[in-house]
Amino acid sequence: MKLVLKQPSILPGFGLTLGFSLTYLSLVVLIPLAGLFARTATLSWERFWHTVTDARLLAAYRLSFGASLAAACLNLFFGLIVAWVLVRYRFPGRRLLDALIDLPFALPTAVAGIALTALYTDTGWVGRWLALLNIKVAFAPLGVVVALTFIGLPFVVRTLQPVLEDLDPEIEEAAASLGAWRRHTLRRVVLPELWPVMLTGFALAFARALGEYGSIVFISGNMPMKTEIVPLLMVMKLEQYEYAEATAIAVAMLLISFTLLLIINLLQWWSGQRHAAVR
């Protein structure tokens, strides 16, 4: 029997489109990545290890991953609320609010960084009041979380919106008619439906936050061991013409990020399993 690889399709030529996809992917993603690894390989193993486990870099890993994780969690929670409000309620200014969500996508991140810094310094509009409570945002790790939250919000909202729109209000009515209270309905009916897509939004916001550079260098103050992020240290290496060391950090970052995203994907696959199995 002949193995059938292609299904009849309106797209021309399976061979042609697959070839194009692979070429494109190679040019844009795989070759640059391979270059990264090749450059890193010029370092001795010892030197590589020394570079990626430098105490200053370890502190930066902690901040980068910690703040990204915190920001993604915040975004998941508030993004869900924002998406819910935008989908379920009709109120004046809804379209404006909806358009505002995309702003962090479009704004050059450096602009966002400068604006946030101005707001949150000890003399800024918001920072002034927070200073009274002894909360320091700008030039502190908290500032990094604030900037990353700003950057990541649209990823969660835009991922959740279409799914929320498809969510049939009848299932909530069904739950209510069976005597479930609102919080039961939310916990046992609505959230389980949203889990897979919430994970996707979380992963996107998290990945975006890991790669963020522009806004953070302004708000963090870049204090060694305290508020430095990993991309900043890469840039510093580049400025000192230590290209191999810079790529070594990139490789380390890449491997950790990849592992984390893989875990999130596995979680998603696992939670989507039950749906997928029955479709």
Added chain:
Amino acid sequence: MSIEALGISKHFGAFAALKDVSLRVETGELVALLGPSGSGKTTLLRIISGLEKADAGAGMVRLHGEDVTTKGVGYRRVGFVFQHYALFRHMTVFENIAFGLRVKRRSQRASRQQIREKVEQLLRLVQLEWLAGRYPAQLSGGQRQRIALARALAIEPQVLLLDEPFGALDAKTRQELRRWLRRLHAELHVTSVLVTHDQEEALEVADRVAIMNAGRMEQFGTPAEVFHHPANEFVMNFLGHVNVFHGRVEGGRAILGPMEIDYSGRPHATTVPARGLVRPYDLEIEHHPNGKPGFAATVCHINSAGPRVKIDLTAESGEAVHVELAHERFRALALEAGQQVFVVPREVNVFVDEGQG
């Protein structure tokens, strides 16, 4: 448990979905709300359930005499079945049915064992025991709706409300489920209201039928009553195919298109516009006039595939007329397309435009 919905009005923005509608359903009865889409039947059902509220101050809902107008759906203990099932996709059939039992307050909640027994009993009732471990997406439409019904029955509802429960199913499944629902209702005797736009379904399943149109109730009676004694033109039109003859009544006669019949309902001499409605099977075909009032017509088309033969004719005056004959009668007449025949109505329902003349 009786249901009383009294003087219900409901607006959606400027649109009046219900205009002062009242419905009384006796304990153990199955009532069908029948009407075209937009007639307000689903809105009335949702107001009875508590999923929707009537306009402020316009109407009262009582379940078994208790005023529940301001109470929410959770309090009313109604079993609601949705057209598109509204099953919880991420739960198995078993978990779906158990949902209503598991969300109860701890003090009222049954033990795990009791819940298991109850769910198994309901699965037996809907004859789907073997599906307990499946997810809704693995079931057929008919199975899903039976599971949705079992889920609604799990909370031992005072009343069962069904919103076009068979609307999304194919014709054959719909007919099977209709009979099955009839039997189930005979077994359980839970007071039920069923919304449908399918007159056949309403007439077959319900003890009484309420016919709704444009936010009002046109007639409320047993299937036989509404079918044989339609209160008005809309009801007769909605309950099956009819031939409509436009005309007038004057001085005890009705002149309706090509025919003229006695009409005792209005002996005055004044002329009033009227319409005569005749069901296709209430028209007889003869080869020659037999002395009864009728009219000449030409056979256009014959469709003999079906329990009755459907014949399209054109009257002398140009109106299209549809007749249904039994096969034996059709064979005895030996009709062919193009033939000249004489059409005699057995029963004409005359509806006069009130308020005129």
